[in-house]
Amino acid sequence: MTDTLPFSGLRPAPSSVAPPVPGGLSVTVSGARLTHGGAVLFSDLALTLEAGRITGLLGPSGVGKTTLLRVLAGLADPEPPTRVAAGDGLPLAGRIAYMAQQDLLLPWLSVLDNVLLGDRLRRKKPDAERLERAAALLRRVGLDGRERDRPAALSGGQRQRVALARTLMEDKPLVLMDEPFSALDALTRLRLQETAAETLAGRTVLMVTHDPLEALRIGDRLHVMTGRPATIGPPLEPPGHAPRRVDDPALLALQAELLRRLAG
Numbered sequence: 001m002t003d004t005l006p007f008s009g010l011r012p013a014p015s016s017v018a019p020p021v022p023g024g025l026s027v028t029v030s031g032a033r034l035t036h037g038g039a040v041l042f043s044d045l046a047l048t049l050e051a052g053r054i055t056g057l058l059g060p061s062g063v064g065k066t067t068l069l070r071v072l073a074g075l076a077d078p079e080p081p082t083r084v085a086a087g088d089g090l091p092l093a094g095r096i097a098y099m100a101q102q103d104l105l106l107p108w109l110s111v112l113d114n115v116l117l118g119d120r121l122r123r124k125k126p127d128a129e130r131l132e133r134a135a136a137l138l139r140r141v142g143l144d145g146r147e148r149d150r151p152a153a154l155s156g157g158q159r160q161r162v163a164l165a166r167t168l169m170e171d172k173p174l175v176l177m178d179e180p181f182s183a184l185d186a187l188t189r190l191r192l193q194e195t196a197a198e199t200l201a202g203r204t205v206l207m208v209t210h211d212p213l214e215a216l217r218i219g220d221r222l223h224v225m226t227g228r229p230a231t232i233g234p235p236l237e238p239p240g241h242a243p244r245r246v247d248d249p250a251l252l253a254l255q256a257e258l259l260r261r262l263a264g
């Protein structure tokens with residue numbers, strides 16, 4: 001397909017991108033413990049997601065990043081004394097949008113209906129405003145004109161973009177994303193990072209990624225998870241606001257630091 005997405009990664013960050021809004025939802029995981037077949041994946045693990053900020057989580061393959069994301073989403077079975085708590089003291093159920101590593105698109109639904117899947121699951125017929133929002137999100141991820149296609153007619157990267165649009169459509173205060181841009185070519189990846197940073201501004205986000213530069217472009221606080229049982233290191237906070245320039249020298253220096261931390 002021809003991509004018409006704007007890309008400003010080599011120009012100053014657009015002024016329309018507001019700094020993260022305080023007052024969102026903070027979330028804390030503490031005392032997290034999980035074992036698989038007797039092997040302790042992590043024990044007494046703690047992570048705080050600051051309100052209205054994008055937290056990036058990096059770490060070697062198999063260290064337990066997805067498992068921790070699933071603990072936050074309420075999809076895993078951690079052991080005591082694991083605690084996941086929202087800053088406002090209310091349950092997290094119903095307030096989470098989760099974008100898994102697999103796109104999980106329903107093959108019998110059109111692209112547009114996949115983006116609107118949350119409404120369908122809530123047995124809510126989307127009104128004109130929801131339909132327009134879904135169409136607008138598909139435009140933003142570069143898939144206008146593909147609304148009526150079935151997922152089977154899309155490439156892996158296009159399917160991942162539909163999954164991203166569906167996640168953004170959910171409009172939840174806590175957004176959990178597991179390698180959301182992994183299937184994309186380099187330029188589309190940079191464009192979609194900008195779309196995500198702009199659309200997610202003010203939300204509390206945990207994004208798992210293997211790409212240090214991606215984490216630095218759109219993350220506000222970056223943690224590295226290493227070891228078995230896994231531990232999570234102190235946050236690294238890149239300066240400025242997302243989406244940051246790819247050629248920012250400060251980012252390149254921090255990239256080296258992240259790689260050092262990943263190497264243990």
Ligand SMILES: Nc1ncnc2c1ncn2[C@@H]1O[C@H](COP(=O)(O)OP(=O)(O)OP(=O)(O)O)[C@@H](O)[C@H]1O
Nearest residue numbers: 036037041059060061062063064065066067068210
């Ligand atoms: N349901 C399961 N049963 C047994 N072991 C599991 C299960 N799910 C995950 N694991 C194991 O737990 C470990 C952590 O898996 P996880 O998917 O959380 O890692 P990850 O850091 O997200 O890896 P990647 O970067 O490759 O996605 C791996 O060794 C994996 O094999």
